[in-house]
Amino acid sequence: MKPQHAMLALQAVVSREIAKFVRQGGRLASALVRPLLWLVVFAAGFQNVFGVSIIPPYDSYIPYQEYIVPGLLGMVLLFNGMQSSLAMVYDREVGVMRLLLTAPLPRAWLLFAKLVAGTLLSVLQAYVFLACAALFDVDVPLSGWLYALPVVVLAGMMLGALGLLLSVQVRQLENFAGTMNFVIFPMFFISPALYPLWKLEESGAAAVHFLATWNPFTHAVEAIRFALYGQLAPQSLTIVAVCLVVFFMLALQGYDPQRGMMKRSGGAGGN
Amino acid sequence: MTDVECGPLRLKLEHVHKSYGTRPALCGVSLKLARGEFVALLGPNGAGKSTLFQLLTGLFNADAGRIEVCGHDIRSNPVAALAHLGVVFQQPTLDPDLSVAANLRFHARLHGLGRARAAARIATVLAGVGLTSRVGDPVRELSGGNRRKVELARALVHEPALLLMDEATVGLDPASRRQLLDEVLALRASGVGVLWATHLVDEAEEADRVIVLHQGRVLAHGTPRALTEAAGAATLADAFLAMTGGVYA
Numbered sequence: 001m002k003p004q005h006a007m008l009a010l011q012a013v014v015s016r017e018i019a020k021f022v023r024q025g026g027r028l029a030s031a032l033v034r035p036l037l038w039l040v041v042f043a044a045g046f047q048n049v050f051g052v053s054i055i056p057p058y059d060s061y062i063p064y065q066e067y068i069v070p071g072l073l074g075m076v077l078l079f080n081g082m083q084s085s086l087a088m089v090y091d092r093e094v095g096v097m098r099l100l101l102t103a104p105l106p107r108a109w110l111l112f113a114k115l116v117a118g119t120l121l122s123v124l125q126a127y128v129f130l131a132c133a134a135l136f137d138v139d140v141p142l143s144g145w146l147y148a149l150p151v152v153v154l155a156g157m158m159l160g161a162l163g164l165l166l167s168v169q170v171r172q173l174e175n176f177a178g179t180m181n182f183v184i185f186p187m188f189f190i191s192p193a194l195y196p197l198w199k200l201e202e203s204g205a206a207a208v209h210f211l212a213t214w215n216p217f218t219h220a221v222e223a224i225r226f227a228l229y230g231q232l233a234p235q236s237l238t239i240v241a242v243c244l245v246v247f248f249m250l251a252l253q254g255y256d257p258q259r260g261m262m263k264r265s266g267g268a269g270g271n
Numbered sequence: 272m273t274d275v276e277c278g279p280l281r282l283k284l285e286h287v288h289k290s291y292g293t294r295p296a297l298c299g300v301s302l303k304l305a306r307g308e309f310v311a312l313l314g315p316n317g318a319g320k321s322t323l324f325q326l327l328t329g330l331f332n333a334d335a336g337r338i339e340v341c342g343h344d345i346r347s348n349p350v351a352a353l354a355h356l357g358v359v360f361q362q363p364t365l366d367p368d369l370s371v372a373a374n375l376r377f378h379a380r381l382h383g384l385g386r387a388r389a390a391a392r393i394a395t396v397l398a399g400v401g402l403t404s405r406v407g408d409p410v411r412e413l414s415g416g417n418r419r420k421v422e423l424a425r426a427l428v429h430e431p432a433l434l435l436m437d438e439a440t441v442g443l444d445p446a447s448r449r450q451l452l453d454e455v456l457a458l459r460a461s462g463v464g465v466l467w468a469t470h471l472v473d474e475a476e477e478a479d480r481v482i483v484l485h486q487g488r489v490l491a492h493g494t495p496r497a498l499t500e501a502a503g504a505a506t507l508a509d510a511f512l513a514m515t516g517g518v519y520a
Contacts, residue, residue, distance in 0.1 A: 001350065005383030012380035016366070023368055095362035102328045103381035104354035257331040257349075 001106055009105050010113045017117035020087075031079060031125045035072035036132055038194075043068055055196055057229040065138045069130070070225035071193025073148075074217060076129050077122045077156045082184055084118030085163030089170050101255070108252050115160050115248065122156035123149075144228035151227040151237065155220035158240050161247035162216070168254025187217040192225075216243040277341035277355060279306045281433040281464030282327075287336035289322055289487075296322040297487045299336070304433070304466055307459045311475035312468040314484035315515055320468040321361065323484070324437045327466075328358055341432050354382070357431030357463075359422045359439045367411040371402065374410060375425050382429035389428070396424040400454060416447025423454060427463075434458065436467045440474065452477070472508040481507070485515045 021027055043065045054061060091097040100110055130145060162183075170179050190212045197218070200209040212218050219236035226233035282304040289297040297319045304310050314320050326333050327340070329349045338345045340352035365374050372393060379389035397403050400420040410418060419439060426434060436455060440448040452474055455465055459479075467478065475481045475495060482492040491498055491514060495507045502510035 002383065004385075008380040008383055008385070012377050016369075016377055019369070019373075095360055095364040096366065098328070098330060098358075098360055098362075099364045099378070100381070101330060102353055102356070102358055104350045104352075104356075104383075105381070106350060257329055 001109060006105065006109055009103060009110065010116065013100070013110070013113035014117040014120060017084075017087075017114075017121060021121050027083075028125065028128065031076060032129055032132060034079065035075050035129050036136075038068060038072055038075070039065055039133060039138065040136055055198070057226045057231045057233075063138075065133075065136070066140070067196075068194055069133055069138055069140055070228060071188075071191065071221050072133075073126050073129060073152065073224055074155065074159075074191075074193055074221040075188055076126045077152070077159050077220070078184055078187060078217060080122040080125055081118065081156065081159035081161075081163040082166070082180060083163075084114070084121070084160055085165075085167035085170070087118075088114065088164065088167035092167075107255055107257075111164060111252060111255060112248075115157060115164060118160040118163065119153060119156040122160065123152055126152050126156070140228050141230070143230060147230050148224055148227040151223045154237070154240055154244065155224060158216060158220060158244040158247065161244050161251060164251040165247045165254065168251055187215060191215050191218040191221055193217070193221050216240065219243075277306070277432045280304075280339075281306055281308070281341060281355075282466065283337075283339040285337045287323075287326065287338060288334045289319075289326060290334055295487050297326070297333070300484070300487070300489055301336075302482055302489065302492070304464045306432075306464055307462045308479050309456060309459055309465045309467065309477075311478035311481045312466055312484055313470070313472065313475045313481050313511060314468075315470055317486075318470075318484040319487040320470075320484060321437065322487075324358075324361075324435060324468060327435055328356065329353060354429070355432040357426035357429070357434045359419070359426050359434075359436045361437040361439070361441060363418060363422070365410045365418060365421060365425075368409060370407050370409055371397070371413070371421050372406045374421065375428055378425045379428050384429060392428050392430070393424075396427045397421075399427070400424045414447075416443050416450065419443060419447065419451055420454070423451065427458075431463065433464045433466070436465065438468050438470070440469070440471070448474075472506075472511050475511075476507050483511060483514055490514050 047064045088097065091100070101107060103110060127145070130140065133140065166179060166183065190208055192212065197209060197212055200212060216239065219239040223233045223236040223240055226236070280303060282302070284300055284302045287297055287300045288295070300323065302310070312320055312323070325331055326338060327345065329345050329352065332346050341355040343352040343355070345352045369377070375393045375396070376389055379392065384392060394403070397406055400423055402417060402420055402424065405413065405417065410421065413421065434455070440451055443451065455467065456477060458465060467474065469475060478495060480492060481495050481498055483490040483498070491501065493501065499507050499510045502513050504510035504513055
C-alpha cells in the first residue's frame, strides 16, 4: 500500500461522509435535539431530585446539568457511531459497499477510513453540543474543551468501531431499530451518564451496578468527564482503548471474505 | 503500460469451487481470458454467474481452486489483482446525489489517482461514452442508460486490464443495451479483456468466445459459431436452450 494512495482513499471516504452529512441538513439538528432535551428539560425537572455529592473529578457541589454534560457528549458519540453503522448497512444493501471493498487497498485500511470518517462527524457534533450547552449556562471549563478532545476522539472511535461490528451482524435495515433498542438504550442507561454509579450501589441495584462497571460506555463517559476537568482517568482510558482495538478487530473479521458477512448472507444480494 | 505488467493472459480460473452450506454454487469452473478478448459468460438465472463475479472481485473466497487476475492470485494478493480490475456491478453503485464527476473522482481516489491524472482520465472516459456534457449533473437526473454508461466510464478510470460486466444491461431499453454493448465491444481494440455475464443470448452472439454456465458448471465453451454447430442447432439461442434443458426464457 503506497502512503499516497492510502491517503487519497482516506480523503475520498472522509469527504464523501462529510458531503453526505452536509446534504442531510436535518441530521445535525436531530443529533443536537436529543441531548439538549435531556440537558434543558430533563435536568431542569430532576435538578432537585438527584443530589450529587462531591466526587472526583469535581471539587465542589455542581448543578445536575453540569453533571450530565459528559454523559450527553457520550450520547452524541454513541448515536453517531450507530448512525454510521446504519449507513454501512444501507451502503451494503444499495451496493456502494462493493465499490469500496473492491478498491485495491487492504480491507482493514478501507474500514479504518470509514471509522475515521464517522468519528470526525461524531466529534464535530459533540463540540457543537458543548457549544450549545455553554449557551444554556452550563459551565464546563474552557480548558476542558481542549483536554477532552483526544478523549472524545478515542471514545468516538471506540463507539464507531462498535457500530462497525454491529453492521456486520445486522443484515437488513429493518432490523436496525431493534438493534438500536438493544444496544443504545441499555448502554446509555446502565452507565454514569445520568447518575453517579454509587447511587446504584446505594439503592441496592448491585446487578445493574455490576453491569455498568463492565459497560464500555461507562468508561467512555468517565474518561470524558475527567478530561473536561483537566484530569486523567487511566483505567477508563485503557478500557476504552482496548475496546476500540477489540471491536475493530472483530469487525475486520466480519468483513473478511473467507468468514465474513458476504458469505453468511448468501452472497450479499447476488445471483 | 498494462500489457507490460499483465502479459497476454488477463484472467485464469482453475477448478474453482464454491458452496453455500451444502448447496454447491460453482463446481470446478476453469477458464482463461486473453488480452483484447470479449468473453460472454452465458447462463440462466441461478447458474452461478453472480457467485463467480463475487469471487473474481474478492468479495469472498472460493472454497477450492485458483483465480488469477493478470497473474495475481486474488486470494493471496488481492490488492494487486484488484488494481487491474474494472467492474460494472449488476446493482447500481453510483451515489445519486453526487454529480457524475464527483462519483468518478471518488473512484479515482480509491484507486490512488492524483488530482491532475484523475481529471484527465475522467475527461477521457466520459468523452468515450459521450457524456462530457453531463459531467456536472447529479446522477439522479440521468436516464438509466446514461447511468450505466457512467458506471462503465467509472470502471475504466484507472485503465484496468480486465473489465467485468455483471449483467450490466439488466433494466435497460433495447437501444441503451445495444449502445452499451457496442461501447464495450470497442474496448477490445485497446487490449482490455472483457468478461460479460448475461442471460441474454443475443448479447453473447457477438462475443469472441462464449462460456455456457449452468448449475455451477461450465457446460460448453467456444466461439458462438462452434457452439451452435456442436449442438446441431440453427442458432446460438437454440443451442443454449438445448444445453440448459429449456431453462432459458
